[in-house]
Amino acid sequence: MKTETCLPKRAEFYRRQPENHILVQNNKDDVLIRATHDNFSDQRKAAFIRELAAEGFIPDHYQWFSDPDASNYLGIRWVVDSSWLQINNQIARKGEMLCGRALMVAAVLWVILVALVLMSVG
Structure with a gap:
């Protein structure tokens, strides 16, 4: 029997290396990640997504995420946008x-x- 987990709709993070404010939004069909700076490499993005899944901020199936180029097809959108930061x-x-x-x-x-x-x- 499959159990439903309760994912947060919204979570904010701050990274020091490299400095970045990040907002993760769980929508019904996808995950939107808003970063204030475009300073994450593709490998760092993939590692961050796997970490989010392991910690329970996004669905579990992203723990095996490895290809940031295919992120739009897998339901993850990474956007550089600082308008949400107040x-x-x-x-x-x-x-x-x-x-x-x-x-x-x-x-x-x-x-x-x-x-x-x-x-x-x-």
Whole structure:
């Protein structure tokens, strides 16, 4: 008797080597993998797909996946798309404030250095 497993509809991953944010979506007939960068080789894609299947994020039959060129025929689509990635507004504001402060400090230091050069010349 075949048992139904409960696969997550959506799972997000972050890889450091190479740096990439990845979204895996299980649809009824296929699996969509969205990556923010196109920095995975075909062998790395195949290994990642096998790992997803082994960990239970996509159907089990992908554990023996080996040919990334035939991925569209096997029900896996690998897309480079960063539109799904959302940056936390609070973190973005903190980054903007930090950059603004750094620019202000640099401007004040530049004015002081110019004033010192003008005083030493005169």
